Amino acid sequence: MASKTAFALTAWEKPCFGKRRSQKSWCPYPKGVITIYTSYSGQISLINLSVLWCSQPAVRLKSMKKKAIILQSGGSTAVINQSLAGVIYEAKRSKTLSHLYGSRFGILGILKPNWINLLECPPRTLTALGETPSSALGSCRHQLNQRECSQAISTLKRRGVETIFIIGGNDSAQTGLKLARQARVKREKLQVIGIPKTIDNDLPGMDHAPGYGSVARFFAQTVQEAALDTRAIRYSDPVKIIETMGRDSGWITASAALGRKKYEDGPHLLYFPERPFHLSKFLQDVKRVYKRFGFAVIVISETIRDHHGKRIGSPASVVAKDQFGHAYVEGTAQYLCHFLESKMGVRARFDKPGTIQRMAMAYISKVDQKEAFGCGVHAVRLMRRSESGVMVAMKRFSNKPYRIQYDMVSLEQVAGHEKALPANFINRAGNDVTDAFKRYALPLTGPMPHNHVSFV
Structure with a gap:
């Protein structure tokens, strides 16, 4: 029987x-x-x-399907939603999750539960999501304290969530690392997987981060457009300073040179936070370029500092800071414009794109889009391999043709650390990039537009 x-x-x-x-x-x-x-x-x-x-x-x-939650954190980019779409796509395709929740407004949506089930997204919505700039789930900059960390873990346990995906950069890696460590202390089952995102391109342990290719393309093209304008109006406004984001690394500033065909086209001078900034040398550089071409286009990082470590143009008093201790930057380009006008007697203007540079879809890199989606897909595969306390990482194994592979790096290696622009990417004078940088960065932006025409 x-x-x-x-x-x-x-x-x-x-x-x-x-x-x-x-x-x-x-x-x-x-x-x-x-x-x-x-x-x-x-x-x-x-x-x-x-x-x-x-x-x-x-x-x-x-059924042993798991429940997971995903959140977006920090500054948004043009491709952050591609990574979100990649996670949703792979979770649906592999059928490994019974629920994939989306936490609205980052970690705040876990502290005060505000969730949606992303597996209910129809294919049309998923496609539109990938083409949407900014953070579709909402974002925040919030540093967890000990009490909030325990609260978040308890909330996830109560709702049966065993995996958390965090799309973000350095500070978001700190959030993930805190959750992973606290879960180990409390002996709770929580899988923490980071998905890289930053326009600053300063995440250690990886070739580059999603978001950088698009912001690099943005500046490669818009700086050329600004240079053409300055070239044409040189008898009225011969000096233009463009200020970029980037925190304490010069990756974004360097990208402004990627659209340049000839040195005369501009940008003529670039200044990075990796090198001390000297006002006297800056003045000499600008005078030299102005004398040669009759106009000068300059790109600076918002965080350039003098040899004492003081930010150029920052007030003597302490400026406001975010919850992770990063000071909000004030007036670097404006200060330098006033300085040049007083020393050279010519009109100097500045452009400061601000947050629009992070998510301008008109300048998006198709390579960046594809890779951001792939990072989301790989994050789900790391979940299926029971990896935790890690972040997806892209590693380059070929430049011609350009090829990358998806790997991982520990959150300890990313959290609280920054990858500076390498010395061999900056010229000896400290005011331009080298060919080595161009070989590195051009595959990330995709093909550039055709040459422009100027008769002056």
Whole structure:
């Protein structure tokens, strides 16, 4: 007589089972081998279940699908939603999650639960999501304290969430690291996976970060447009200073040179936070360029500092800071314009794109879009491999043709650390980039527009 015992097998995809009218439970075909998917230590693998007779114990399926939550954190980019779409896509395709929640406004949506189920997104919405700038879930800059960290973990446990995806940069990695460490202390099961995002391109342990290719393309093109304007109006406004974001690294400033075909076109001078800024040398550089071409286009990082470490143009008093201690920057380009006008007696103007540079879809890099989506997909695969306390990382293994592979780096290596613009990417004078930088960055921006025409 056949045993009525039922074996519980974890199945990611429902295998084909036969059903006999004389039995009420599912049972295998009388003979043969059935291949099913199963989860072993979080990894997807194949097993073969040998079946001899229908009198064998019945096989029931027990769903072991997990619940996960994803949030977006920090400053938005043009491709941050591509990573979100990648996670949703891969979660649906692999059928590894019963729920994928989206936390509105970053970690704040976990502290005061404000969630939506992203697996309900139809394909049309998913496509539109990837083409949407800014953070579709909302974002925040909030540094967790000890009490909030425990509160967040308790909330996730209460709702059965075992995995958290955090799309963000350095500060977001700190948030993920705090949650991972606190979960270990409390002996709670929580998988923490970071997905890189920053226009600053300053995340250690990876070739580059999603968001950088698009902001680099933005400045490569808009600086050329500004240079053409300054060239044409040189007898009225011969000096233009363009200020970029980038915190304490010069990656964005460097990208302004990527659209330059000839030195005369501009930008003529670039200044990076990796090198001390000297007003006297700056004045000499500008005078030299102005004398040679009759106009000068200059690109500076918002955080350039003098040899004492003081930010150029910052007031003597302490300026406002965000919750992670980063000071809000004031007036660097404006200060330098006033300085040049007083020393040279010519009109100097400045452009400061501000947050629009982070998410300008008109200048988006198709390479950046594709890679951001791939980072989201890889994050789900890391979840299935039971990785935790890590961030997705892109590693370049070929430049011609350009090829990358998706890997991972520990959150400890990213949190609180910054990757500076390498010395070999800056020329000896400290006011331009080298060909080595162009070889590195141009594959990330995609093809540039054709040459412009000027008769002056």
